[in-house]
Amino acid sequence: MTLPPDEHELHAWMDGEADEATAERVERYLKDNPQAAAQVAGWQADAQQLRQAISRHSLTLDRPHPQYLRRRVRQQRLRQLATACMLVLATSAGGFAGWQLKESQVIASPQPMEDAVQAYKIFDNQTQTPMDMVASQHAELSSWVARYFINGNPPPNLEQFGFRLVGARLMATAQGPAALIMYQDPQGTRVGWYIRPLDPVKLPHGERRADDVMAQYWSDQHYNYALVTPVNSSGVSGLRKAVALATS
Structure with a gap:
């Protein structure tokens, strides 16, 4: 049969x-x-x-191929199951250090986009924390992001500010997947672009310092975003001003 x-x-x-x-x-x-x-x-x-x-969205990069959209539908159930499993592991392993952020830490923090700040601190490292995806082409990375964040903005092109793509890391929140995209300049300075679901709250445009990094954050109708940069780097001032103007 x-x-x-x-x-x-x-x-x-x-x-x-x-x-x-x-x-x-x-x-x-x-x-x-x-x-x-x-x-x-x-x-x-x-x-x-x-x-x-x-x-209907003004994408600055190549649009994702239609097959990624259909593939996302059939991968959704698997991702939801994987997300649930990863959250259980994160909350049960008290000393666990790795790519999974502890959801309890994110919820306990009153600061906006604390998960973006912590993600940047974990992956601002060139040897101990490799990326899920290593990419040098914006179109390639844009397609990767579109698999998990439909209607989300693609990662920005920061080459005019001296930063080239390093790669991307996928992580989990209680509301769904989040991702950190890392960039680096010739001096080794790294900046991170972060995307996560709107829940639990849609954020206004703002910024804050956390130890030695600054997080600039904003939202659209679908996701919260942040650009995380080192505070004491002179090479990121132009980038910060451009982000502030573009997202205000």
């Missing part, structure tokens, strides 16, 4: 990522099952709506 294709195989077929045998089996199944064919057509319509939603 031949089993019908599961949801992952159907989405892989929609993305053109199924092998030849799977593609033939899916096509036969859809031909013989009008109800399943209608469901797949609905998924295709949803993907089109997602593309239209993203096209």
